[in-house]
Amino acid sequence: MLEIYMTPLQHNMNPLHFENLLRLLPLSRQDKIRKFTRREDAYRSLTADILSRWLICDYLGLANEELRIMQNAYGKPMLPGNEGLFFNHSHSGQWIVSALSDAPVGIDIEQRSDIDLRIADRFFSAQEVMDLREIPAEVRSDYFFELWTLKESYIKADGRGLSLPLSSFTIRKQRGHIQLDTENSFRSCFFKQYTPDPLYKMAVCALTSDFPERPRIIDFDELYKQFMCVNKMEHDRA
Numbered sequence: 001m002l003e004i005y006m007t008p009l010q011h012n013m014n015p016l017h018f019e020n021l022l023r024l025l026p027l028s029r030q031d032k033i034r035k036f037t038r039r040e041d042a043y044r045s046l047t048a049d050i051l052s053r054w055l056i057c058d059y060l061g062l063a064n065e066e067l068r069i070m071q072n073a074y075g076k077p078m079l080p081g082n083e084g085l086f087f088n089h090s091h092s093g094q095w096i097v098s099a100l101s102d103a104p105v106g107i108d109i110e111q112r113s114d115i116d117l118r119i120a121d122r123f124f125s126a127q128e129v130m131d132l133r134e135i136p137a138e139v140r141s142d143y144f145f146e147l148w149t150l151k152e153s154y155i156k157a158d159g160r161g162l163s164l165p166l167s168s169f170t171i172r173k174q175r176g177h178i179q180l181d182t183e184n185s186f187r188s189c190f191f192k193q194y195t196p197d198p199l200y201k202m203a204v205c206a207l208t209s210d211f212p213e214r215p216r217i218i219d220f221d222e223l224y225k226q227f228m229c230v231n232k233m234e235h236d237r238a
Contacts, residue, residue: 007220009043053227064231086103090109120144120147178191
Protein backbone atom coordinates (compact mmCIF):
# COMPACT_ATOMS: atom_id res chain seq x y z
CA MET A 1 0.00 0.00 0.00
CA LEU A 2 1.35 3.39 -0.98
CA GLU A 3 -0.71 6.57 -1.16
CA ILE A 4 0.56 9.98 -2.23
CA TYR A 5 -1.44 13.16 -1.81
CA MET A 6 -0.83 16.81 -2.69
CA THR A 7 -2.50 19.99 -1.47
CA PRO A 8 -1.90 23.42 -3.03
CA LEU A 9 -0.97 26.14 -0.57
CA GLN A 10 -3.85 28.30 0.62
CA HIS A 11 -2.24 31.74 0.42
CA ASN A 12 -5.14 33.63 2.01
CA MET A 13 -6.22 31.14 4.63
CA ASN A 14 -9.31 32.07 6.59
CA PRO A 15 -8.00 33.02 10.08
CA LEU A 16 -10.82 31.00 11.65
CA HIS A 17 -9.82 27.92 9.65
CA PHE A 18 -6.20 28.43 10.69
CA GLU A 19 -7.11 28.56 14.38
CA ASN A 20 -9.59 25.68 14.14
CA LEU A 21 -6.94 23.41 12.63
CA LEU A 22 -4.09 24.60 14.81
CA ARG A 23 -5.91 23.82 18.05
CA LEU A 24 -6.31 20.21 16.90
CA LEU A 25 -2.53 19.69 16.89
CA PRO A 26 -0.40 18.85 19.94
CA LEU A 27 0.70 21.92 21.89
CA SER A 28 4.32 21.46 20.86
CA ARG A 29 3.35 21.66 17.19
CA GLN A 30 1.07 24.64 17.83
CA ASP A 31 3.95 26.51 19.48
CA LYS A 32 6.34 25.73 16.64
CA ILE A 33 3.90 26.86 13.95
CA ARG A 34 3.06 30.08 15.80
CA LYS A 35 6.76 30.98 15.89
CA PHE A 36 7.03 31.30 12.11
CA THR A 37 7.51 34.93 11.18
CA ARG A 38 6.29 34.45 7.61
CA ARG A 39 2.60 33.66 7.35
CA GLU A 40 3.03 31.30 4.39
CA ASP A 41 5.63 29.23 6.26
CA ALA A 42 3.09 28.70 9.04
CA TYR A 43 0.44 27.76 6.48
CA ARG A 44 2.73 25.19 4.83
CA SER A 45 3.73 23.58 8.10
CA LEU A 46 0.15 23.46 9.39
CA THR A 47 -1.20 22.02 6.13
CA ALA A 48 1.53 19.35 6.04
CA ASP A 49 0.62 18.22 9.56
CA ILE A 50 -3.10 18.20 8.82
CA LEU A 51 -2.70 16.37 5.49
CA SER A 52 -0.66 13.58 7.09
CA ARG A 53 -2.92 13.30 10.14
CA TRP A 54 -6.00 13.09 7.92
CA LEU A 55 -4.46 10.30 5.82
CA ILE A 56 -3.44 8.32 8.91
CA CYS A 57 -6.76 8.77 10.72
CA ASP A 58 -8.72 7.84 7.61
CA TYR A 59 -6.64 4.71 7.03
CA LEU A 60 -6.71 3.51 10.65
CA GLY A 61 -10.29 4.61 11.37
CA LEU A 62 -9.10 6.78 14.25
CA ALA A 63 -10.31 10.10 15.56
CA ASN A 64 -7.67 12.82 15.51
CA GLU A 65 -7.56 12.89 19.32
CA GLU A 66 -6.62 9.20 19.35
CA LEU A 67 -3.63 9.69 17.05
CA ARG A 68 -0.19 9.64 18.66
CA ILE A 69 2.85 10.71 16.67
CA MET A 70 6.34 10.47 18.13
CA GLN A 71 9.86 10.84 16.71
CA ASN A 72 12.74 8.40 16.57
CA ALA A 73 16.24 9.35 17.71
CA TYR A 74 16.84 11.10 14.38
CA GLY A 75 13.62 13.12 14.39
CA LYS A 76 11.66 10.94 11.93
CA PRO A 77 7.95 10.81 12.86
CA MET A 78 6.58 7.41 13.85
CA LEU A 79 3.30 5.92 15.04
CA PRO A 80 3.57 4.07 18.37
CA GLY A 81 1.15 1.17 18.41
CA ASN A 82 0.98 1.18 14.63
CA GLU A 83 4.58 0.30 13.80
CA GLY A 84 3.54 -1.22 10.48
CA LEU A 85 2.36 2.13 9.11
CA PHE A 86 4.73 4.83 7.89
CA PHE A 87 4.26 8.37 6.66
CA ASN A 88 6.30 11.32 5.51
CA HIS A 89 5.57 14.79 4.20
CA SER A 90 7.30 17.69 2.50
CA HIS A 91 6.46 21.17 1.31
CA SER A 92 7.93 23.83 -0.92
CA GLY A 93 6.48 26.91 -2.53
CA GLN A 94 2.97 26.21 -3.73
CA TRP A 95 2.75 22.52 -2.79
CA ILE A 96 2.37 20.36 0.31
CA VAL A 97 2.79 16.60 -0.23
CA SER A 98 2.38 13.53 1.97
CA ALA A 99 2.97 9.80 1.54
CA LEU A 100 1.46 6.91 3.53
CA SER A 101 2.71 3.34 3.26
CA ASP A 102 2.88 -0.01 5.06
CA ALA A 103 6.68 0.15 4.76
CA PRO A 104 9.28 2.93 5.21
CA VAL A 105 8.71 5.81 2.81
CA GLY A 106 10.26 9.19 2.11
CA ILE A 107 8.99 12.06 -0.02
CA ASP A 108 10.50 15.36 -1.06
CA ILE A 109 9.37 18.25 -3.23
CA GLU A 110 11.43 21.29 -4.17
CA GLN A 111 10.61 24.43 -6.10
CA ARG A 112 13.21 25.04 -8.77
CA SER A 113 15.21 28.21 -8.30
CA ASP A 114 18.45 29.86 -9.31
CA ILE A 115 21.17 28.08 -7.38
CA ASP A 116 24.94 27.95 -7.32
CA LEU A 117 25.57 24.43 -8.61
CA ARG A 118 28.87 24.35 -6.75
CA ILE A 119 26.77 23.35 -3.74
CA ALA A 120 26.82 19.86 -5.27
CA ASP A 121 30.53 19.63 -4.41
CA ARG A 122 29.58 19.79 -0.72
CA PHE A 123 26.63 17.43 -0.65
CA PHE A 124 26.76 15.06 -3.62
CA SER A 125 28.98 12.02 -4.13
CA ALA A 126 31.96 12.28 -6.47
CA GLN A 127 30.10 10.28 -9.13
CA GLU A 128 27.02 12.50 -8.90
CA VAL A 129 29.14 15.62 -9.25
CA MET A 130 30.80 14.08 -12.31
CA ASP A 131 27.44 13.19 -13.83
CA LEU A 132 26.17 16.72 -13.22
CA ARG A 133 29.18 18.28 -14.91
CA GLU A 134 28.97 16.01 -17.94
CA ILE A 135 25.40 16.84 -18.94
CA PRO A 136 24.60 19.93 -21.09
CA ALA A 137 24.77 23.19 -19.15
CA GLU A 138 21.18 24.13 -19.98
CA VAL A 139 19.75 21.11 -18.11
CA ARG A 140 22.14 21.00 -15.16
CA SER A 141 19.86 22.97 -12.86
CA ASP A 142 16.96 20.60 -13.57
CA TYR A 143 19.18 17.59 -12.95
CA PHE A 144 20.48 19.09 -9.71
CA PHE A 145 16.96 19.36 -8.29
CA GLU A 146 16.11 15.88 -9.52
CA LEU A 147 19.09 14.45 -7.66
CA TRP A 148 18.40 16.58 -4.60
CA THR A 149 14.80 15.38 -4.24
CA LEU A 150 15.78 11.76 -4.89
CA LYS A 151 18.51 11.92 -2.25
CA GLU A 152 16.25 13.68 0.26
CA SER A 153 13.52 11.08 -0.25
CA TYR A 154 16.09 8.34 0.38
CA ILE A 155 17.43 9.67 3.68
CA LYS A 156 13.88 10.32 4.87
CA ALA A 157 12.81 6.77 4.03
CA ASP A 158 15.96 5.43 5.71
CA GLY A 159 14.88 7.25 8.86
CA ARG A 160 18.19 8.85 9.78
CA GLY A 161 17.64 12.11 7.96
CA LEU A 162 20.60 14.43 7.56
CA SER A 163 22.62 12.42 10.08
CA LEU A 164 23.20 10.23 7.02
CA PRO A 165 25.57 12.25 4.80
CA LEU A 166 24.15 12.95 1.36
CA SER A 167 27.56 12.08 -0.09
CA SER A 168 27.52 8.58 1.46
CA PHE A 169 25.47 7.13 -1.40
CA THR A 170 25.09 7.68 -5.11
CA ILE A 171 21.98 8.00 -7.23
CA ARG A 172 22.29 7.89 -11.00
CA LYS A 173 19.70 8.19 -13.74
CA GLN A 174 20.58 5.97 -16.68
CA ARG A 175 18.34 5.10 -19.61
CA GLY A 176 15.26 6.09 -17.67
CA HIS A 177 16.16 3.99 -14.62
CA ILE A 178 17.09 5.29 -11.18
CA GLN A 179 20.06 3.43 -9.75
CA LEU A 180 21.14 3.48 -6.09
CA ASP A 181 24.73 2.66 -5.13
CA THR A 182 25.30 2.45 -1.37
CA GLU A 183 26.91 0.48 1.42
CA ASN A 184 24.12 1.54 3.77
CA SER A 185 21.88 -1.21 5.14
CA PHE A 186 18.81 0.54 3.70
CA ARG A 187 19.15 -0.34 0.04
CA SER A 188 16.29 -2.54 -1.20
CA CYS A 189 14.25 0.47 -2.18
CA PHE A 190 12.61 1.94 -5.26
CA PHE A 191 12.22 5.49 -6.52
CA LYS A 192 9.65 7.36 -8.54
CA GLN A 193 9.67 10.93 -9.73
CA TYR A 194 6.63 13.10 -10.29
CA THR A 195 6.25 16.41 -12.07
CA PRO A 196 3.18 18.02 -10.50
CA ASP A 197 4.13 21.40 -11.90
CA PRO A 198 6.84 22.51 -14.37
CA LEU A 199 8.45 24.60 -11.63
CA TYR A 200 8.82 21.71 -9.19
CA LYS A 201 10.71 18.46 -8.77
CA MET A 202 9.31 15.70 -6.59
CA ALA A 203 10.56 12.23 -5.65
CA VAL A 204 9.38 9.31 -3.52
CA CYS A 205 11.49 6.49 -2.09
CA ALA A 206 9.72 3.35 -0.88
CA LEU A 207 10.21 -0.35 -0.31
CA THR A 208 7.68 -1.14 -3.01
CA SER A 209 7.72 -0.55 -6.73
CA ASP A 210 3.93 -0.30 -6.80
CA PHE A 211 3.77 3.49 -7.00
CA PRO A 212 0.58 5.30 -7.93
CA GLU A 213 0.70 6.67 -11.46
CA ARG A 214 0.16 10.17 -10.14
CA PRO A 215 -0.47 11.78 -6.74
CA ARG A 216 -4.02 12.54 -5.72
CA ILE A 217 -4.74 16.22 -5.31
CA ILE A 218 -7.02 17.45 -2.55
CA ASP A 219 -7.59 21.19 -2.31
CA PHE A 220 -7.39 22.94 1.02
CA ASP A 221 -11.13 23.53 1.44
CA GLU A 222 -11.84 19.83 0.96
CA LEU A 223 -8.99 18.87 3.30
CA TYR A 224 -10.37 21.22 5.94
CA LYS A 225 -13.82 19.70 5.59
CA GLN A 226 -12.54 16.13 5.76
CA PHE A 227 -10.29 16.75 8.74
CA MET A 228 -12.98 18.52 10.71
CA CYS A 229 -15.16 15.45 10.08
CA VAL A 230 -12.39 13.27 11.52
CA ASN A 231 -12.31 15.53 14.56
CA LYS A 232 -16.10 15.34 14.87
CA MET A 233 -15.76 11.59 15.40
CA GLU A 234 -14.38 12.39 18.85
CA HIS A 235 -17.57 14.20 19.90
CA ASP A 236 -19.85 11.59 18.34
CA ARG A 237 -18.16 8.86 20.40
CA ALA A 238 -18.34 10.88 23.64
